[in-house]
Amino acid sequence: MSEQQEKKQAFELHPTPMLDHLESGPWPSFIKGFKETVTRTEKTMVRGVLDQLNYSYETKMGYWKGGVVGVHGYGAGVISRYSMISDQFPEATEFHTMRVQPAPGLHYSAKALREVCDIWEKYGSGLMSMHGQTGNLQLQGVKAENVQALFDELNQRGWDLGGAGATVRTGASCVGPARCEQACYDTLGTHGKVLSYYADLTHRPQLPYKAKFKFSGCPNDCTNSIQRADYAVIGTWKDDMQVDTAEVENFIDKKGIDYVVNNVISRCPTQAITLKGKQLEIDNRNCVRCMHCLNVMPKALSPGKERGITLLVGGKGHLKVGNMLGSVMVPFMKMETEEDIDAFIELIDKMIDYWSENGLDHERIGETIERVGVQEFLDAVGLEANIDMVAHPRDNPFFKADLTHSPEEAA
Amino acid sequence: MSERPMAPRDQGAPDYTQYLHPLMAKNYGKWDYHERLRPGVLVHVAESGDKLFTVRAGSPRTMSADTVRKVCDIADKYCEGFVRFTTRANIEFLLGDESQLDGLINTVEQDLGWPVGGTGPSVSNIAHTQGWLHCNLPGTDAAGSVKAMMDDLIEEFKSESFPNRVHLSTSCCQINCASHGDISVIVQHHHPPRINHDNMQICELPKVVAICPAAAIRPAVVNGHESVEVVQEKCMYCGACHGQCPSMEIRDANTDTLSIWVGGKMSNARSAPTFMKLAVWGIPNNPPRWPEVSAAIRRILTAYKEGGKDWERLGEWIERIGWQRFFEKTGFPFTKYHIDDSPEALSNLNRSAMVRL
Ligand code: SF4
Ligand code: SF4
Ligand code: SF4
Ligand code: SF4
Numbered sequence: 001m002s003e004q005q006e007k008k009q010a011f012e013l014h015p016t017p018m019l020d021h022l023e024s025g026p027w028p029s030f031i032k033g034f035k036e037t038v039t040r041t042e043k044t045m046v047r048g049v050l051d052q053l054n055y056s057y058e059t060k061m062g063y064w065k066g067g068v069v070g071v072h073g074y075g076a077g078v079i080s081r082y083s084m085i086s087d088q089f090p091e092a093t094e095f096h097t098m099r100v101q102p103a104p105g106l107h108y109s110a111k112a113l114r115e116v117c118d119i120w121e122k123y124g125s126g127l128m129s130m131h132g133q134t135g136n137l138q139l140q141g142v143k144a145e146n147v148q149a150l151f152d153e154l155n156q157r158g159w160d161l162g163g164a165g166a167t168v169r170t171g172a173s174c175v176g177p178a179r180c181e182q183a184c185y186d187t188l189g190t191h192g193k194v195l196s197y198y199a200d201l202t203h204r205p206q207l208p209y210k211a212k213f214k215f216s217g218c219p220n221d222c223t224n225s226i227q228r229a230d231y232a233v234i235g236t237w238k239d240d241m242q243v244d245t246a247e248v249e250n251f252i253d254k255k256g257i258d259y260v261v262n263n264v265i266s267r268c269p270t271q272a273i274t275l276k277g278k279q280l281e282i283d284n285r286n287c288v289r290c291m292h293c294l295n296v297m298p299k300a301l302s303p304g305k306e307r308g309i310t311l312l313v314g315g316k317g318h319l320k321v322g323n324m325l326g327s328v329m330v331p332f333m334k335m336e337t338e339e340d341i342d343a344f345i346e347l348i349d350k351m352i353d354y355w356s357e358n359g360l361d362h363e364r365i366g367e368t369i370e371r372v373g374v375q376e377f378l379d380a381v382g383l384e385a386n387i388d389m390v391a392h393p394r395d396n397p398f399f400k401a402d403l404t405h406s407p408e409e410a411a
Numbered sequence: 412m413s414e415r416p417m418a419p420r421d422q423g424a425p426d427y428t429q430y431l432h433p434l435m436a437k438n439y440g441k442w443d444y445h446e447r448l449r450p451g452v453l454v455h456v457a458e459s460g461d462k463l464f465t466v467r468a469g470s471p472r473t474m475s476a477d478t479v480r481k482v483c484d485i486a487d488k489y490c491e492g493f494v495r496f497t498t499r500a501n502i503e504f505l506l507g508d509e510s511q512l513d514g515l516i517n518t519v520e521q522d523l524g525w526p527v528g529g530t531g532p533s534v535s536n537i538a539h540t541q542g543w544l545h546c547n548l549p550g551t552d553a554a555g556s557v558k559a560m561m562d563d564l565i566e567e568f569k570s571e572s573f574p575n576r577v578h579l580s581t582s583c584c585q586i587n588c589a590s591h592g593d594i595s596v597i598v599q600h601h602h603p604p605r606i607n608h609d610n611m612q613i614c615e616l617p618k619v620v621a622i623c624p625a626a627a628i629r630p631a632v633v634n635g636h637e638s639v640e641v642v643q644e645k646c647m648y649c650g651a652c653h654g655q656c657p658s659m660e661i662r663d664a665n666t667d668t669l670s671i672w673v674g675g676k677m678s679n680a681r682s683a684p685t686f687m688k689l690a691v692w693g694i695p696n697n698p699p700r701w702p703e704v705s706a707a708i709r710r711i712l713t714a715y716k717e718g719g720k721d722w723e724r725l726g727e728w729i730e731r732i733g734w735q736r737f738f739e740k741t742g743f744p745f746t747k748y749h750i751d752d753s754p755e756a757l758s759n760l761n762r763s764a765m766v767r768l
Contacts, residue, residue: 021699022555025562028525030554033475040477049544056543056552057698060664064547065657073419081545097545101423106496107430110483113494117476117483126476130496133540133588140473140545151419160422171424172498177440178431179455179463186440188427196423203421219679223498226684227591227677263721267681292680296722299444319586320624320651323686362622 011042016050018057037126045141046125048091052083069096069144071151074203077161078147094143098124098150099136099162101202104173104191104215106131115157123150134212135172136162166205168198172229173215174222181298182291183217184235184307185335191215193341194348201352208359208368211352218303219291225315225326230365231348232312232326235335237304240284247300249278264293308334311344313351314366324366331388350381432493432505434463450571451527452512464506466515468525469536469561469568472500473544473554481523489515499578500536501529528569531576534712536568537561538580540588548654549583550598550667551696556581559700560596560708567712574719574728577712578675585649591675591687593725594711596704599692601666603627603646604659611638611658619656628652669694671707673737674726685726688734691743707743714740733767 013035022031031050038047052063069080079097086093100116102108116137120126125141132138142150151161162170171194174180176187194213201207214225217235225232252260257275264280265273269290272283280293284304294301311333312326330347334340351365354377359368369377378385428436438457445455453465471478485504486494489511495503502525506515516527529535537560540546542553560579561568567577580589581596589595611633619639620628627645631638639659641652650661671694675687690711694703711725718740719728729737738745751759 018699019555022558025558026526026565027469027558027561028471028523029558030471030473031558033471033473033478036477037475053544053552057555060551060667060696060698061662062543062546062549064545066547071419079545081547095545101425103425103427103430105427106498107427107432107435108494108496109430110486110492110494112430113479113486114483117479121476127473128476128479129473129541130470130479130500131472131498133538133590135498155420155422158422158425160420160424175495177442178427178435179442179465181442181444181455183440183442192424192427199421199423202423203419221677221679221684224590224677226679227675227686267722269681290679290681292722295680317587317590318649319654320622322624323591325684325686360621361618 011039011044011047013038013047014051016054019050019054034127041121041126043125044091045095045143046127048083048089048093049095049125049141052085052089052092055085055089064095069147071148071161074161075205076164076167076203079164080144095125095140096142096144096147098139098142098147098154099132099164099170100139100154100159101162101170101195102131102135102137104171104188104195105175105178106135107178107188112157116154116159119150119153119157123153134162134169136170160199161203163202163210166207166209167203167211168195168201168207169210169212170202171195171213171215172223172225174217176215176217176235180217182220182235182294182303184237184303185217185309187215187217187233187235190233190335190341190344194345197345207352207356209362209364211355211365219289219310220295226312227315227323227325228317229315229326230313231351232315233335233344234310234312235303235307236289236310236332237307238332239304239306241282241287241294241304242302243280243282244300244302245279248280248297251297251300252278264296267292267296307336308332308340309344311347314364314369316364316366320362321367321370324364324370326366328386328389329383331386347381347383354380430493430495432463432507433491434461434507435493435505437461438463447531447571450533450569451530452516453530462507462509464509464512466504466506466512466519466527467497467501467529468504468519468523468527469529470496470500470502470525471554471558472536472539478523485515485518485523489518499529499538526565526569531571532573533569533571534564534567534573534577534579538578538589538592540582542583546583547657548586548650548662550600550662551583551669551701552698553581553583553589555699556596556701556704559702560705563705563709564712573712573716574721574723575725577715577725578677579708580675584654586651586654591672591677593673593675593687594708595672595675595687596708597670597672598696599668599670600648600650600661600663601668602648602661602663603641603643604650604652604661605663606633606639606641607658607660608633608636608638611636611656619652619659622651622655624649624651667696668692669696669701669704671704671711673711674724674729676724676726678724681722682727682730687726689749690737690741692746692748710741710743735767 129138173187173191214229311330315326580592631640653661670692672687
């Protein structure tokens with residue numbers, strides 16, 4: 001055998017009969033990309049990972065375990081994976097992931113993305129997940145010995161690591177003012193500033209557990225923030241929504257009155273819309289900013305001009321005491337100037353401080369608030385009770401009212 | 412001490428302004444309205460009159476550097492060198508020149524091989540997690556099951572034929588990284604964790620005791636070693652302990668199954684956001700193509716497409732017709748396990764005389 005033939009043989013793919021089933025069918029196949037990578041780059045790690053994945057498919061079991069891999073100066077951002085069966089798949093021994101924070105809104109230039117690809121293939125597998133559930137650009141498949149050099153080169157180009165474990169996690173923001181007419185504040189700019197401010201807490205675990213920020217430009221909440229974020233920052237407006245009367249008439253002419261009655265007016269959750277001839281009369285005081293009518297009639301209806309955000313706190317997944325939706329802590333605050341963002345950060349600082357001091361291990365802030373009680377939390381962070389914080393006043397008669405705060409005395 | 416010359420730059424997320432398409436930068440915050448030209452294609456019109464066309468396509472999410480380079484080639488050729496992604500693993504190519512729209516769509520579909528769609532009332536790309544490819548906890552694969560499901564649903568991605576959009580998600584353990592969707596697939600375990608007592612000394616015992624939501628773990632001395640034991644009656648097979656401690660293996664290839672949950676909604680439109688609810692449990696975890704999952708999802712989608720009114724999300728449709736009709740129309744059995752009987756869940760009971768007979 002010539003030397004060349006030998007080399008070729010050494011880099012052949014091993015049989016992966018289970019994974020081959022995922023190459024057929026019309027949806028793009030991630031397996032194809034893996035195989036291309038092996039044959040083009042001769043990276044044995046990727047071949048080993050394919051082999052182990054195929055074995056997972058055969059045995060219906062996962063074979064990765066964690067460890068500790070990181071970069072100097074940071075305590076988070078690299079997710080280490082060692083094979084539990086490296087005797088069987090030595091090529092898959094190490095397969096660590098580097099979490100990289102993308103730009104807010106997941107925008108890229110081809111130039112920057114190419115640079116990332118080249119650096120990444122130099123030090124690692126070349127496989128990337130775009131994006132992880134929290135919103136990281138995930139570079140999947142690097143050995144511990146290359147982690148520092150990979151990070152240094154990316155860091156010099158302006159990229160930074162995302163969070164992991166008990167840190168502020170990588171943020172998420174909707175496309176917002178970059179392309180969406182519904183955006184009520186600068187989701188991308190706010191995301192950038194807030195996450196830069198919390199960079200230390202992102203990289204060095206010092207919190208009870210994770211803390212997530214998500215920035216949605218309007219209550220359509222395209223980043224899923226109420227369900228998933230400890231701090232859901234959602235755009236809204238305070239004054240009347242803007243109505244383009246000519247476009248309302250156009251819409252009614254085009255879609256017909258039945259459509260408007262059945263799909264706009266009767267769908268408003270607070271019955272805030274009345275049909276008046278060929279116009280809509282909106283009871284703005286009763287509009288709860290649900291976005292439905294604006295979604296159906298984006299040409300005719302727009303958010304008002306006095307814009308800002310609603311802050312909901314405490315959203316989280318099931319671990320450990322059950323799913324929680326975030327709940328309103330600030331019904332409205334401005335988010336236009338540097339001072340507005342500073343005021344927002346000042347408030348969040350108070351919340352994070354309180355939680356850091358009072359939260360139990362693995363407790364998200366929503367769970368801490370539930371455990372200590374909302375009243376105690378509001379007092380601690382200096383927020384006044386506001387009726388928009390609740391769906392309705394209490395129906396439980398057992399409470400300890402402090403008489404100095406009786407409504408009569410206040411009057 | 413360290414050979415490292417520089418300290419890391421704590422810079423956070425990179426500046427987005429350098430990555431915006433020029434039309435986005437120019438019309439930032441000044442968009443007037445948008446329209447869907449066809450499935451997968453949007454046009455946003457700015458107050459200035461500028462038009463920005465978006466071609467959305469489904470990606471495999473985990474890709475090779477060469478695939479990403481192909482994406483870059485397309486961005487260079489059509490999109491002034493810019494591209495963006497969505498939170499559901501779709502890609503968006505942005506275009507200023509309408510005359511190039513067909514060329515761009517063709518290139519994405521033919522050269523890249525990615526389907527154009529996922530806008531409006533369609534089935535979007537599936538939000539998913541790591542699975543056997545990378546996570547330390549998975550009972551199933553993520554990318555593979557998504558590939559198999561989307562092979563089946565691709566026509567629903569490429570058309571806009573539902574009452575409203577359908578978000579799907581899959582998670583390979585009950586931590587549920589992929590979160591709530593109109594339809595979600597989640598792994599379910601059916602036994603308490605098996606403890607590897609010999610390996611136990613590597614863990615911090617208080618942590619794994621504290622993580623258990625059912626308070627089922629307590630310290631114990633086993634074979635002369637400090638270890639833990641699980642009170643079997645209390646354990647609800649959630650696997651939280653496994654996430655904390657690899658010696659508490661919750662997965663079981665023979666018995667792990669998949670469950671399907673419906674009616675999660677994140678938007679505030681019309682009704683408040685909701686969590687998904689259990690529809691079907693006990694579906695076999697059947698790689699490499701999980702046909703039973705695709706069949707069950709198809710049943711739910713068919714019923715929703717037939718019965719939902721315009722703009723009604725899947726959960727809103729069920730709320731209107733009632734859960735009884737949902738089980739009737741999909742043919743799935745309602746069992747005693749659909750009743751959440753944990754102490755904090757009694758609000759799930761029907762405390763009115765309103766029943767659908
Ligand atoms: S959350 Fe609102 S502003 Fe943001 S992209 Fe969605 S609809 Fe647009
Ligand atoms: S935004 Fe929602 S609540 Fe407000 S008027 Fe429109 S449909 Fe009604
Ligand atoms: S859902 Fe569970 S198994 Fe899947 S990636 Fe998330 S933590 Fe890992
Ligand atoms: S599986 Fe869940 S309930 Fe059972 S012991 Fe582990 S953490 Fe506790």
